[in-house]
Amino acid sequence: MDQFNDELNGLFASYKAALPDVEASANFMPELWRRIEGRRSILLRIKKLTQVFLAAAAAISIVFVTMLSVPAFSPSDVRANYVEVLADAYPTETLASHGILPRDTSEVNAK
Amino acid sequence: MLVDFEQIQKAKAGDDAAFNQVVLAYRKRILGTIARLIGRPEDVEDVAQEVFLRLYYSLDQLRTPEVFEPWLYRLTVNASYDYLRKQRRRNESRMSDLSEQQVMMADAAAGGKVSNEDRRRKQVKELVESLLGAVSEQDRILLTLKEVEGLSLKELEKIYSVNENALKVRLFRARQRVLNAFEATRASTNKPAGRKD
Secondary structure, three states, rough: OOOHHHHHHHHHHHHHHOOOOOOOOOOHHHHHHHHHHHHHHHHHHHHHHHHHHHHHHHHHHHHHHHHHHHHOHHHHHHHHHHHHHHHHHHHHHHHHHHHOOOOOHHHHHHH | OOHHHHHHHHOOOHHHHHHHHHHHHHHHHHHHHHHHHHOOHHHHHHHHHHHHHHHHHHHHOOOOHHHHHHHHHHHHHHHHHHHHHHHHHHHHHHHHHOOHHHHHHHHHOOOOOOOHHOOOOOOOHHHHHHHHHHHOHHHHHHHHHHHHOOOHHHHHHHHHHOOHHHHHHHHHHHHHHHHHHHHHHHHHHHOOOOOOO
């Protein structure tokens, strides 16, 4: 095993020497910056989309809060029946002035 | 350090000219390391650009300029590891696309007119790459950094963020696997031709 160990060490050393130095091509830096710019534009797009999403979420929240804060119908409005609502809208005096009802209720009683 | 701390601080602060200087200073070393880690010269530049791209977008996370080099090595190792994983998937389909005759023709073309020294280098390269190819990608990268790149245990500790003992165990096991592959290769080449066991 020791013999193999030594041989392997020698082999790794020869391997390192056998590999030539790698030189970057002339296109290395321009291509790197192109990739950086490409990634930057994607990140900017994601940022814009996030902002739009946040603005929409805020608008929806405001609408909901407004809807919840508007006062609800009073219970008496809900409980009133049709006849009561009609009586409120057309008081007896108004009906009498139009001749729908007698002006004095005692006249009716006398008859 | 190939650049001073001030340059790294400037690059970290978003100075593109300073970042350019950092890339120019480390480019050759990173290209060499990647070439040894992935073993495919045609893809070295692409992986190196990926390393510097990751560096550009993660430089603000660097705590102190003192740990810059181990950190850059870690990015290099991660990018190489990602490349090797992708390559393994691609190779599975690529090799099946080639006929045996095409493979033989490619071999013949590659081994055309070469000198003895070139042939010996090629043999060493092929042997070491076949040995490293017999172990996992993690083992391959770890052994290459230690045995070929010549990184110290301290440097490897910073790159892998593990303690020395754990690293020694990993290195020992990785080396044992390569030694087993080496023994097997030797046994098969020393076997007399025509004899069947």
